[in-house]
Amino acid sequence: MTGGPKADPDPELEAAQQALAKLEAELGYDPDVSLIDVAFQREPGSPSGSVVLRVHVRDRWFAAKPEARAKIPSEVDSVPVVVTRGEYELE
């Protein structure tokens, strides 16, 4: 009842999963970071969406001086990293 048969593993998603685990280990407990997930990101001029690591950061990350805030890499194991605002509250 909770889902259908499992599809063959997708190499791109497997690579993203491993990169996600690495980035979570690095930034998952940083107070600037609220969530890290994997999403599609469409780059300007690109014909299709690409898989990216998405780091959701709190307002304090934007407000802090670059040297004082979480260092977010531009990619992890060739998987691009994008930053999005995410000041999530329990609802």
Added chain:
Amino acid sequence: MPELNSTILSDARHTVRQATRLYLSNPRVSLIDFGLRIRDQQESRLTDEPCLRIHLRNKPRGEQLEIFAAESPSLYLSDEELRGLVRDRPFEVDLPLGDYRPNEVVGARTPLPAAVGGAPVRRERLVDPMLGGVSVGNAWLAGAGTLGGKVIDRRGDQMLLSNWHVLAGRWWIGNGAPISQPGRLDGGGTGFVVAYLAQDAWRSRLDAAVARLAVGSRQLVNDQLEIGAVTGAATPAPGMRVTKSGRTTGVTWGIVSSILPGRMITYADGFPRVVRDIWAIEPELVGDRVSGRGDSGSMWLDADTRRAVGLHFAGDSDPPRALAMGMPAVLDALAVDIALR
């Protein structure tokens, strides 16, 4: 109109999801669906030709389109890309003009009447019989969230599902605590007890809990206010169109944007707790609200099948985004199933 057999509809669903992935973040796009071609230069008349429809907020034409494509390549939907979407499909792409406003009622987005057994229902009031989408909370604490829905445990006992931070919310509140419908914030309390806290899912790092219905309690039915009955459970998928019925924002729609779920730290009771298997949900229409305070505990359903795919627990308004834990993980952790009756 050509016959829409199951193969075409399956292709259509797949293509809509592909298009959603491609254009989810394009602010020109207001809606993506599958329907009859719209002649928007002929008073939006419908033809009998089924198409993948990508509704655009603005449509420059002729020379203006060329200038637009050169100046805003990231917003431009190229012919090559659009052709690729429907390659080998028995339908084409339509780009109708459509600048839909939040809360506008459009076709399938029309909610069912807010009524139970023909009687009008207010989500934050006492509701009989109880159903998903109405106020609930711990009878001792001044708060309110959303009653997610009806589940049954392995013995067949009837339970209501919501978040731990809705049904308990304090470390000192244990199993057996009284649950009120509506929540105390909405006028409930110890005189409105309908269930008792039975179990939480923190051992599995999930902000979820179930409460067993009290003897003689009001009936709890498998229904979501203004949506309908839940038909089962499924794993969220990127591009999936989802809907929820919540105590504060009512029925809203969204699109699952995560491909792989993440985890985050919450401070539900002042202590850091890791929550895992989190899926992000973006509004279906740019600018729409997806959730608000008091919606925690709502079930996110696959809008096509009404299978429960997520349990809402958090959100942000800028950009509007809802966070839900995957429903299969929640049900497994609590050893319960969706009650289909």
